[in-house]
Amino acid sequence: MHELSIALSIVEMAQEESERRGQAQVLAVHLRLGQLSGVVKEALLSSYEMACEATPLEGSRLLIEEIPVEVFCPRCQITRRVRSIQWFCCPKCFTPTPDVVRGKELEVVALEIEE
């Protein structure tokens, strides 16, 4: 369970950003979460609530956009979404490929603030 330490980092980042903007109130944090990030969405959401307690972010929301895994197919020469993360291959021609293009994201993309 490393979601709590991830949530604490998110809160810290949002707080820094709010301070840079003259203590703007943070209403929501928008996060991109790759399916291969190693972080579980539900665990992160409940950890986020805990991490916000007794901080200026208390009551703010964490909005998670889940990013599916996309691989580059060396045969089709194109990036495609895998059908399952138990099977890393091109969903069209079934060529196996370890070349992950998307799906490892764990990034704060935006903040909803009130200045």
Added chain:
Amino acid sequence: MIKEPRLVEVRKNVLKQNDVIARGLRDRFREAGVLAVSLVSSPGSGKTAFLEKTLTILHPRYKVAALVGDLATENDAARLARSQAPVKQILTGTVCHLEAAMVQNALEGWDINQLDFLFIENVGNLVCPSSYDLGEDLRFVLLSVTEGEDKPLKYPTIFNSADVAIITKSDLAAAVEFDEASALRNIQAVRPGMEVFKLSAKTGDGMPEYLKYLEHCRTRSHVATASK
């Protein structure tokens, strides 16, 4: 005046701090000409026995050292120290994985320029360590024959993040009716092209092939560094 909420773009990697330290470590390892290898697996897959055997065989010919992460107890460091190689225990307390900063701190006082190989044994856990770059050149994921052949399908993220799979405790394969073909198929499904070694740290079976590979990787990374 009514305040209107607005959206401001940020774009920041949550693990940036870890990644920056990991990148610094990777550069240091390259400059020092040391091959850094991390080990991940579930608890009880035989990481420590595998590492003890590796250190014991490599120690006379190469300068090797190991860092070993655990939530508690220094037992693993004591076991590994029997190889005569320098070993340091990283106690993580309640943290379920190693982070780059822990590796950086543990290396203080060691002259890594003197090393050929550095092994970093992560906490026994197939979930959390996958998110954290430790600056290693190679990540080994261990799977013992006594675990299910479908472990790679259950934990695709960590298998996908690793470079090499090591099937351990091969001396027990027959007793537990280990289906090797199925295990190999599952490994290749979650990480196509992955290098796989099957071995027993107890009998030494399969160790030479894997050690040859390790030496090859070190030479290759040296050549890459020299040609920069």
